[in-house]
Amino acid sequence: MQQTMLANSSAVANSMAITAAQRQQFEEDGFFLIEDALSAEEVAAAVGVIDRLYEKYRQARNLGPHEAFQVRNIVAADPLLRNLIDHPRILPLIVDVMGYNIQIRTSHLDVRPPMRSEDTQAGLGERGSFFPWHSDAPNFGWPTVDGVIPYMEMKVGYYLTDLTQRNSGAICVVRGSHRRAQKDEQGNYIIDPADIVEVNVRPGTAMIWRTALLHCVTPNLSDHARKCLYYGYNHRWIRPSDFDHQAPEVVAGCTPIQLQLLGELGSGLQNYNGDDPLVHPVSRYWRPQEEDIPLKAWAEQRHANGKAH
Ligand SMILES: O=C(O)CCC(=O)C(=O)O
Incomplete structure (x- = not known):
C-alpha cells in the first residue's frame, strides 16, 4: 500500500491536471466525474447539433417516439463534435490517465427518449433487457491476465441533459469491476448490487472511465430525452510496427x-x-x-x- 501511494503521488507530480483523489478513484473505482466540464453555452451548442442530427435521422429512418438512437463516428458528423476530442479542460486529464501516444477509437452520440413501461420490465442490465451489462470489447474479447482485462482504453462521457433523478436513462457502472474477473463459471456477470453506481449528474458533467468497467443504462422514465456524447481513446500502437499497409x-x-x-x-x-x-x-x-x-x-x-x- 505504501508503495502504491508513493507511485501515485509521483504520478500526480508529473501530471498536468489530475488530482491524487481522481487518480486514486480512477485506479480503484475505474471512473471519476468532472462537474461543469462543459459550460452552459457549450452544452446548449452540443444539444443543438444533436437535435439537428436526431431530427434528420428521425425523419429519414422513421424512428419511433420512444426509440433510442445512436450515431457513431460523430467526429465526422459536425465540426463542433469533432472539436470536443481535445477539449482544453478534459484533454489534460485524458493524457494524464492514458499518456500521449493515443488516438480516438470511437465517438458516439446517444439520444434516449422516455421509454414505455412495457419496455422496461426486465431487471437492470439483465440479459434480454433493453441494455444488458457489458464492458466494451472487440469481437472475441480482450486478452485477460489472471482473468482481468488489461488497461487498454478509456472513454469520456459528456452528459448534456439532467440526469440527477434515478431512472432517467443514466449510465450505471460497477465500481471496481475492471480489477477482477467479471464472469462466473456459468458465464454470468458477477455484480454485487452495492457496487452499482448510477451516474446521476447535472448537464455539463463529464465522466472519465475505463471501458473495461461493467456498465449498462437505467430505463429513462423521466419526461425528457437523455442526450450524451462519448469519446473513446486507445493507444496508437495497437497496429503493426513495421508497416501500415503492405504493398x-x-x-x-x-x-x-x-x-x-x-x-x-x-x-x-x-x-x-x-x-x-x-x-x-x-x-x-x-x-x-x-x-x-x-x-x-x-x-x-x-x-x-x-x-x-
Ligand atoms: O448510453 C450510455 O450511457 C452507455 C453507452 C455505452 O454503453 C458505451 O459507451 O459503451
Missing part, C-alpha cells in the same frame, strides 16, 4: 491466412465500415466477419481434430 506485390498470391496476418481484410476491404456506414460505422478489425479472420476457422478445425496436426 500490393507483397500481398499478391497470399493465402487467406497470410492475408490476415499481414493485416489485410477479406470482404472487409469492400465493406470496412459495415452495412450502415453513415450512422453506425463499425470497423471490420474491431468487429471482424469470419472471412476477415480465417485463422478462427483454422483454429476451430484443429480443436475439433483434437489438435491432431
Whole structure:
C-alpha cells in the first residue's frame, strides 16, 4: 500500500491536471466525474447539433417516439463534435490517465427518449433487457491476465441533459469491476448490487472511465430525452510496427491466412465500415466477419481434430 501511494503521488507530480483523489478513484473505482466540464453555452451548442442530427435521422429512418438512437463516428458528423476530442479542460486529464501516444477509437452520440413501461420490465442490465451489462470489447474479447482485462482504453462521457433523478436513462457502472474477473463459471456477470453506481449528474458533467468497467443504462422514465456524447481513446500502437499497409506485390498470391496476418481484410476491404456506414460505422478489425479472420476457422478445425496436426 505504501508503495502504491508513493507511485501515485509521483504520478500526480508529473501530471498536468489530475488530482491524487481522481487518480486514486480512477485506479480503484475505474471512473471519476468532472462537474461543469462543459459550460452552459457549450452544452446548449452540443444539444443543438444533436437535435439537428436526431431530427434528420428521425425523419429519414422513421424512428419511433420512444426509440433510442445512436450515431457513431460523430467526429465526422459536425465540426463542433469533432472539436470536443481535445477539449482544453478534459484533454489534460485524458493524457494524464492514458499518456500521449493515443488516438480516438470511437465517438458516439446517444439520444434516449422516455421509454414505455412495457419496455422496461426486465431487471437492470439483465440479459434480454433493453441494455444488458457489458464492458466494451472487440469481437472475441480482450486478452485477460489472471482473468482481468488489461488497461487498454478509456472513454469520456459528456452528459448534456439532467440526469440527477434515478431512472432517467443514466449510465450505471460497477465500481471496481475492471480489477477482477467479471464472469462466473456459468458465464454470468458477477455484480454485487452495492457496487452499482448510477451516474446521476447535472448537464455539463463529464465522466472519465475505463471501458473495461461493467456498465449498462437505467430505463429513462423521466419526461425528457437523455442526450450524451462519448469519446473513446486507445493507444496508437495497437497496429503493426513495421508497416501500415503492405504493398500490393507483397500481398499478391497470399493465402487467406497470410492475408490476415499481414493485416489485410477479406470482404472487409469492400465493406470496412459495415452495412450502415453513415450512422453506425463499425470497423471490420474491431468487429471482424469470419472471412476477415480465417485463422478462427483454422483454429476451430484443429480443436475439433483434437489438435491432431
Ligand atoms: O448510453 C450510455 O450511457 C452507455 C453507452 C455505452 O454503453 C458505451 O459507451 O459503451
